[in-house]
Amino acid sequence: MSSLMSFVPSWHIWVLSIAAFLVPFLLSKIFARVHDFIKSGGNFKTASAPSPSSSSVERMPFSGDYAADIRSVLHVIGENSDLVIRKFPMSKLDAQGTLFYMDGMQQQRELNMRILEFFMFELTRDMLSIPFNGNGLLPFYTLKEATDAIEFSRLVLFGHAGVIVEGVPCGLLIQNPNTSNRAIVEPLSEALLRGPRLGFTEVLSENTSMLRRQGFSEQLEMRSYRIGNTLPKDVVIAYFKDIVNADLLKEVEARVSNIDIDFLADSGYIEQLIEDNYLSPFQQLQNTERPDRVINGLLEGRVAILQDGSPFALIAPATFSMLLQSPEDYYERWIPSSLLRMLRFFAAFLSLLAPSIYISFISFHPGLIPTELVLSIIETRQGVPFPSLIEVLILELAIEILREAGIRLPKPIGPAMGIVGGIIVGDAAVQAGIVSPILVIVVAVTAISSFSMPSYSAGITLRLLRFFGMIFAAILGMFGTILFFLLLCSHLSRLKSFGVSYLTPVSPYRLQDWKDLFIRAPISLMKKRPAMMKTRQERRQT
Amino acid sequence: MFTRTDDKITSSQAAVFLTNTLLGAGILTLPRNVTQTMETPDAWLTILLGGAAMLGIVLLMVKLCLQFPGQTVFQYAGKIIGKFPGKLVGMILILYFISVAGFEIRTLAEVTTFFLLEGTPPEAVVLPFIWVGVYLVLGGINSIARLFQIVLPISILVLLVSFGVSLRLFDINHLRPVLGSGIMPVLRGMKTAILIYAGCEVVLTLVAFVQEPKQAVKAMLGGIAIPIFLYLLTVVFVIGCLSVDSVVTSTWPTIDLVRSFEITGFFIERLEFPFMVIWLMQMFCNFSSFFFQASLGISQIFNVQLRPIIFMLAPAIFIATMLPRSLQDVFTLGDTIGYLGLGMFFLLPLMLSLIWMIRKKGTKGHV
Numbered sequence: 001m002s003s004l005m006s007f008v009p010s011w012h013i014w015v016l017s018i019a020a021f022l023v024p025f026l027l028s029k030i031f032a033r034v035h036d037f038i039k040s041g042g043n044f045k046t047a048s049a050p051s052p053s054s055s056s057v058e059r060m061p062f063s064g065d066y067a068a069d070i071r072s073v074l075h076v077i078g079e080n081s082d083l084v085i086r087k088f089p090m091s092k093l094d095a096q097g098t099l100f101y102m103d104g105m106q107q108q109r110e111l112n113m114r115i116l117e118f119f120m121f122e123l124t125r126d127m128l129s130i131p132f133n134g135n136g137l138l139p140f141y142t143l144k145e146a147t148d149a150i151e152f153s154r155l156v157l158f159g160h161a162g163v164i165v166e167g168v169p170c171g172l173l174i175q176n177p178n179t180s181n182r183a184i185v186e187p188l189s190e191a192l193l194r195g196p197r198l199g200f201t202e203v204l205s206e207n208t209s210m211l212r213r214q215g216f217s218e219q220l221e222m223r224s225y226r227i228g229n230t231l232p233k234d235v236v237i238a239y240f241k242d243i244v245n246a247d248l249l250k251e252v253e254a255r256v257s258n259i260d261i262d263f264l265a266d267s268g269y270i271e272q273l274i275e276d277n278y279l280s281p282f283q284q285l286q287n288t289e290r291p292d293r294v295i296n297g298l299l300e301g302r303v304a305i306l307q308d309g310s311p312f313a314l315i316a317p318a319t320f321s322m323l324l325q326s327p328e329d330y331y332e333r334w335i336p337s338s339l340l341r342m343l344r345f346f347a348a349f350l351s352l353l354a355p356s357i358y359i360s361f362i363s364f365h366p367g368l369i370p371t372e373l374v375l376s377i378i379e380t381r382q383g384v385p386f387p388s389l390i391e392v393l394i395l396e397l398a399i400e401i402l403r404e405a406g407i408r409l410p411k412p413i414g415p416a417m418g419i420v421g422g423i424i425v426g427d428a429a430v431q432a433g434i435v436s437p438i439l440v441i442v443v444a445v446t447a448i449s450s451f452s453m454p455s456y457s458a459g460i461t462l463r464l465l466r467f468f469g470m471i472f473a474a475i476l477g478m479f480g481t482i483l484f485f486l487l488l489c490s491h492l493s494r495l496k497s498f499g500v501s502y503l504t505p506v507s508p509y510r511l512q513d514w515k516d517l518f519i520r521a522p523i524s525l526m527k528k529r530p531a532m533m534k535t536r537q538e539r540r541q542t
Numbered sequence: 543m544f545t546r547t548d549d550k551i552t553s554s555q556a557a558v559f560l561t562n563t564l565l566g567a568g569i570l571t572l573p574r575n576v577t578q579t580m581e582t583p584d585a586w587l588t589i590l591l592g593g594a595a596m597l598g599i600v601l602l603m604v605k606l607c608l609q610f611p612g613q614t615v616f617q618y619a620g621k622i623i624g625k626f627p628g629k630l631v632g633m634i635l636i637l638y639f640i641s642v643a644g645f646e647i648r649t650l651a652e653v654t655t656f657f658l659l660e661g662t663p664p665e666a667v668v669l670p671f672i673w674v675g676v677y678l679v680l681g682g683i684n685s686i687a688r689l690f691q692i693v694l695p696i697s698i699l700v701l702l703v704s705f706g707v708s709l710r711l712f713d714i715n716h717l718r719p720v721l722g723s724g725i726m727p728v729l730r731g732m733k734t735a736i737l738i739y740a741g742c743e744v745v746l747t748l749v750a751f752v753q754e755p756k757q758a759v760k761a762m763l764g765g766i767a768i769p770i771f772l773y774l775l776t777v778v779f780v781i782g783c784l785s786v787d788s789v790v791t792s793t794w795p796t797i798d799l800v801r802s803f804e805i806t807g808f809f810i811e812r813l814e815f816p817f818m819v820i821w822l823m824q825m826f827c828n829f830s831s832f833f834f835q836a837s838l839g840i841s842q843i844f845n846v847q848l849r850p851i852i853f854m855l856a857p858a859i860f861i862a863t864m865l866p867r868s869l870q871d872v873f874t875l876g877d878t879i880g881y882l883g884l885g886m887f888f889l890l891p892l893m894l895s896l897i898w899m900i901r902k903k904g905t906k907g908h909v
Contacts (some may be wrong), residue, residue: 006867013864016665017857023669024676025853140693365658370816459608478815479654480820487674487690493688500683507691509554 018256031279041260044065053412060149064169069149070098073164073171073189076153083156088116095166105159105177115174119163141416144173157506181206183442187289187311189456195331199289204234208289211238211304217245220298225256227270231263234308235270238294243301245534249480251498252303252316267310269433274316276496281464283457284497286318299540301533317498319532321506321517324348324457344452344520351449351462352488355392356473356481358442364389384432389474391435395443396470398425400463403447404460550753553761555687559681559748559831560765562690565589565697565772566646566828569821570653570737571876573780573795574774575738580731583717583786585777589726592735593770597763600745603891604762607749609898615746616842622898627842631890635743636839638879638886640855642741643832644862645879647671648872650825651863653794657818666864673874675830676856679837682752686834690827697820698772704800704813705775711783711803736888737772741828742766743887744835792870 061078062069077083082103092099096120101111118139127138146152146162152304156162159177183508184206187199200207208222222238235256239249255274264270265286275284288294297315305314315322324344329337339489362381366374384391402421406414426444429435446466452458465488472480495502505513510531515521529535551559571820578583610618615635620628645839650671659667679688721728745762752758780799781789798819837855841848866872 007865009861009864013665013861016669017860017864019851020669020672021857024673024856028680029675030855053769212835365815368812427836428637446652476662476667476670478658481673482819483670486823486826488735489676489692490674490678490681490685493678493685493692501686501688503692507555507688508552510690 015155025176033213035277035279061147062149062152062164062170064167066096066166067165069171071165072149073100073153076150077105077157080157086116087122090119090165091121092121092198093165093167097165099161099163100156101175102157103157105179106161106175107178110178111161117288120166121167128165138172138173138174140174142176146171146173172220190289190293190327190454192328192331195327196290196292196491198291200291200306200311200313202309202311204236204253204286204306207311207313208238209307211295214291214295223253224375227256227259228263233264235264236306238298238304238306240298240301241535243299243529243535244303245301245536247319247387248301248533249303252305255306260535265309266309267305267307267312267314269313270305270307274506276498280491280495281461281493282320282492282493282502283323283461284316284318284502286322286455287312287457288315288455290327291312293374296327296330300530301535317500318502319497319500319504320492320502323453323461325457325516326454330523331474334520334522338521341520344454347449348451348458348462351453351459351464352470353485354446354449355396355466355479356469356484357478358439359388359392359470359473360477360481362438368478377436380438381436384436385433387474388439389470392443393467394468395426395429395435395439396446396467398429398442399447405439500532502539505530544558549683549684551687552753554758555784556748556752557630557768558690558694558762559683559687560742560745560762561768562824562827563708563744564739564766564769565742567823568739568773569701569776569824570649570794570796571732571873572738573777573789574792574892575734576731576777576788577781579734580727580807581786581790582723582727583719583781584721584882585735585781586717586730586774587721588731588735588785589777590769591728592732592739592846593766593774594721596731596739596742596766596770598764598889599887600742600762601759602895603742603745603887604889605758606747606891606895606898607746608755608758609747610750610754612750613805614750614838614842615743616839617750619894622894623902632839632843635746636836636843638743638882639728639832639839640837640859641875642826642879642883643829644716644865645872645875646825646829646832647859647863648866649876650822651710651830652869653797653818655795655823656794662678662835667863668860671826672856672860672863673828673831676852678830679834679852682848686830689830693820693823693827697824698768700816701772701775701822704817705779707805708779708783708799708803708905709833711799712797713782713785716782716785717778732753735885737877739769739882739887740880741832743890744831744885746891747835747838781827785824836900847874 050438060072062072074085076425084099084101084103086099088097088099089095098115099111099119118220123138144160146155146157146265147170152164152173155173159179160173161175163174163302164170164171181203182201184201185199186197192201200210200211211220211222214485217240218241219240220325221241222236225237226232237249237252237475252274256270259273261269261273271283271285271287272278277284285305286297288297291313294313294315298304301398302315302317305316323340326344329341332340361369362377366378369377386394398421402418402425405421406418418509426440430440450459450462450466453462469481471483471485475482476483492503493501493507502509504510505517513527513530513532515526516530527540528538529540551690559794573585576588577583581795582586590764597740607613607615610621616632618632618865623631647668648664652668654667655662655664678689749758749762776796780795784792784795784802788798792798797814797817800814801812804812833852833855836859837848837851840846840851866875
């Protein structure tokens with residue numbers, strides 16, 4: 001009996017066992033709560049104001065009375081200082097007309113030379129026969145008639161050029177918006193040495209046309225949505241209708257059309273509003289500036305989301321391996337591409353775990369590294385007054401701050417600050433005995449490794465996770481680092497992006513998809529679309 | 543269906559699941575355990591024989607499971623031997639799983655505090671380990687299987703590299719004479735050689751999750767063949783490199799082997815470190831597998847939700863981990879679990895199959 005009693009653990013084991021229950025229980029409760037809170041949109045959901053688009057219900061039809069119609073248009077939008085109004089006489093008609101447009105949204109030269117000239121000197125009564133759209137005789141390519149003063153005013157506000165002619169009971173919208181755009185430039189965040197130099201711009205129609213121009217296919221379909229309560233914006237979902245999985249498409253459409261927000265400033269808003277897990281550090285949609293990348297994604301059976309005003313398209317679903325792939329892998333020959341890809345996996349590993357491994361080796365297991373190395377490290381660390389965690393944190397934080405500052409600085413100053421910050425501060429820190437030179441190497445390798453991530457968002461994730469890894473390592477050494485790695489893997493294996501497990505094709509094993517994972521097999525071997533996307537066509541057409 | 547809502551795993555995942563459940567503490571202690579009972583270098587023969595026996599047992603289990611597609615042993619045991627005895631069998635299985643899980647973590651804590659974190663109380667190692675396990679197990683069998691599939695290739699790679707590098711210590715004479723003392727020691731060792739497969743009861747639940755039951759036999763046999771092969775390799779190399787005498791006196795002979803040589807000119811001179819890393823990850827897989835089986839059992843027997851059970855089981859496993867007072871206790875517990883396991887994975891499926899066959903015959907006669 002007494003020997004049995006000796007097996008009964010002491011009280012502190014019982015206390016700890018309560019902790020064994022409470023910690024995961026409470027954490028999961030908190031996380032579930034926070035996730036639901038974010039998903040439901042916090043407290044704002046209940047207070048969601050009726051959308052102001054209800055004004056479109058209001059109607060104010062054109063009366064046909066010229067002066068009254070002008071007044072009603074001015075009543076709606078006349079307060080705007082950028083509204084340009086030009087009254088003109090029409091010689092052949094012997095009547096008055098008024099041109100409305102918003103300053104900067106039309107090419108003035110064109111209006112002057114062609115349109116006003118036409119109206120003032122060429123327009124005849126016959127040409128104004130109604131209806132205009134069908135067999136109209138007016139020489140305008142995009143002619144629309146607005147029977148409602150409010151609709152007319154709205155479209156003028158959005159950039160159309162509108163004309164009201166005496167004796168005609170409706171407004172004529174003669175020109176689509178024609179604003180000045182930024183030039184198409186090489187994608188900044190995803191520059192390649194070899195491959196198309198084309199990058200998306202902020203104009204949706206230009207972006208969709210870039211996709212269209214990638215190739216001739218009647219299967220590329222784009223559906224447009226207007227999203228935003230106060231300031232609606234056009235959002236386009238693009239896909240290949242003979243490739244994409246119907247369920248995936250439905251899911252994406254449902255999520256996009258359910259977005260409830262005032263204003264979408266960038267596609268990053270969409271990404272954050274439709275992702276699966278709000279609390280994951282990993283991005284669950286891929287963003288890209290490159291049309292070629294989008295098209296490649298679409299051909300794999302993915303869906304792209306483009307938004308007016310954002311040069312970043314989103315590709316869904318995203319998987320972990322996509323974060324480490326660069327389009328260039330496919331443009332270069334397969335042997336160097338495969339090696340580069342493996343290098344990137346290694347770099348990701350380094351940028352995630354190098355500081356943790358340093359901490360656990362230095363503070364916990366110096367016996368596991370070669371003796372000479374230990375000796376030299378210890379020698380250089382002799383003057384350092386801090387434990388290795390603090391030492392690493394000092395330098396890592398310094399690097400992060402430098403990097404953050406480098407983004408903000410104008411181009412001419414940036415490199416100079418890099419030199420001052422990186423070289424001088426680093427060297428001075430070593431000289432002053434705050435950090436050891438080995439650590440400078442470790443931190444530099446880590447930072448450079450994280451630069452090698454093809455996508456900035458992926459690099460940011462690894463940067464962030466690195467600090468958690470360091471804390472784990474500081475508490476439990478190598479064991480903590482392994483635990484951190486396992487935790488990360490557990491998280492990744494639970495994470496899903498639009499129903500696709502984030503770890504596919506690493507696991508479950510789909511050997512067919514492995515041709516494009518760690519290595520990039522010769523293109524002639526990659527005849528099939530990724531199995532994980534469950535596409536309608538399995539084979540890539542040859 | 544694009545989004546999978548059913549909790550099924552592919553057959554390759556099932557195979558990896560089984561492998562990862564078995565490949566654990568055994569790798570470190572197996573050479574000593576077997577050799578201690580045999581006192582001859584014929585351990586590899588024993589492992590082979592034990593492996594062959596295991597293949598048969600696993601085949602039996604899969605065949606039994608296939609009689610009840612989509613059901614785990616906790617569900618169909620009641621159908622075979624009646625509701626109450628079925629529940630009793632299920633309960634014993636669950637207790638067994640919990641104690642195995644506890645044993646695994648305790649071994650891990652002992653090894654970790656011995657090699658990596660000297661002076662750290664084992665609780666500090668055990669608790670976070672359990673917490674991470676809870677997080678993984680909450681994700682369901684699919685997440686677990688996915689993690690296993692990441693870990694296993696790394697483990698096998700490191701194992702093979704470690705053994706490959708230790709080839710230079712390998713002396714075939716250490717394995718001789720073959721059958722020097724006759725066949726009897728080999729048979730005596732069989733007991734220990736089968737004990738390392740404790741945990742293959744998971745087959746009884748695993749088959750229910752396999753997507754294509756037709757491939758279940760192949761998957762499960764593959765899943766058990768990998769550990770048999772790795773264990774065989776371990777025994778051959780550890781005994782071949784260290785000789786019987788030093789294996790018997792060493793607590794963790796496999797680690798001793800990996801520590802016994804240095805690769806000069808490499809960043810990590812001793813492979814002990816990567817070996818420990820993969821072993822820890824392997825133990826994590828082991829543990830989460832048993833953890834999952836136990837919580838699944840409870841939820842199916844008592845018809846309750848899985849999630850709360852997982853949280854409840856965490857302290858139970860923690861206490862089970864802390865019960866042994868010393869390393870000696872841990873080893874005794876290991877042996878006891880082995881015997882229990884023998885009953886579990888040998889007698890249980892045999893008994894269930896027999897009764898099922900008799901009952902099926904009986905009903906056929908009536909019809």
